[in-house]
Amino acid sequence: MKNFFVKTHGLGNDYIVMNSKDISFEMNEKNIQTVCDVHYGIGSDGILLLVDSDKADFGLRILNPDGSEAEKSGNGLRIFAKYLYDYGFTKSKSFSIDTLGGLVYAEVIETENDKARLIKVDMGKAIFESAKVPVISEQVECLDEELQLKDRSYQINCVSVGNPHCIILKDELDDEEILKYGSEIENHPKFPNRINLQFAKVLSRNEVEIRIWERGAGYTLASGSSSSAVAAVMVKKGLTDRKLTLKMPGGQLKLEIAEDWEIQMTGEVREIASGYLSPELLQDLS
Missing domain, CATH: 3.10.310.10 (Diaminopimelate Epimerase; Chain A, domain 1)
Incomplete structure (x- = not known):
């Protein structure tokens, strides 16, 4: 499963999901940009990286295509929740996710062929200060x-x-x-x-x-x-x-x-593709 990825979209907003324990390259700014590039990489609106957390069931890093890191993404969270459920990281339909923007709770509302389709995410509180x-x-x-x-x-x-x-x-x-x-x-x-x-x-x-x-x-x-x-x-x-x-x-x-001001969001997510980064692409990730 080394360098395995899943590409999924939420309403056309697409992310690549990977497990930090299964990648053989450094997730630095240059490599993030390459992987997200539609011509030189897989092409996506960002990378969702599964990491360990001592605060929640799962930890998540959200990496923008320019190499910067985001605190939170609603579509990204639903995509990440689908990945966790579909690929057997959890059997529960409710679980917590640790992000830079705070703790989030996700729930798989609807499945199709044992795959998550409709997901609700507790996005936390709106802050106006x-x-x-x-x-x-x-x-x-x-x-x-x-x-x-x-x-x-x-x-x-x-x-x-x-x-x-x-x-x-x-x-x-x-x-x-x-x-x-x-x-x-x-x-x-x-x-x-x-x-x-x-x-x-x-x-x-x-x-x-x-x-x-x-x-x-x-x-x-x-x-x-x-x-x-x-x-x-x-x-x-x-x-x-x-x-x-x-x-x-x-x-x-x-x-x-x-x-x-707690926010709950519900929407669909759909997988596009899954596979492995090729040896030739990995050579370009330094």
């Missing part, structure tokens, strides 16, 4: 605050769901707009740890449509943590009910925001 997002702000909570860019400004709303997010409300969504301004906002000096960006359009009291720019990955078809962050902000601003559907180009997720 500016210093804990973090975002540089004179306000305790960064809501409806102006962000000045080179050629325009936006009203932003910031929240942490284990990783930092900036939500901008829009009357209409335009992919070209988020592609144009995504990197500038991600790397704006207002955000000490960079930021994940979402443009959001409220469709009804229980539906919101979003576009996503992920820190370290760029434009993304779907994101669980982004959906969680947007849902929390919508509820905070009184724009939606606490149970809502987040619609993205890759698909949709069900979110529920509790009174204490």
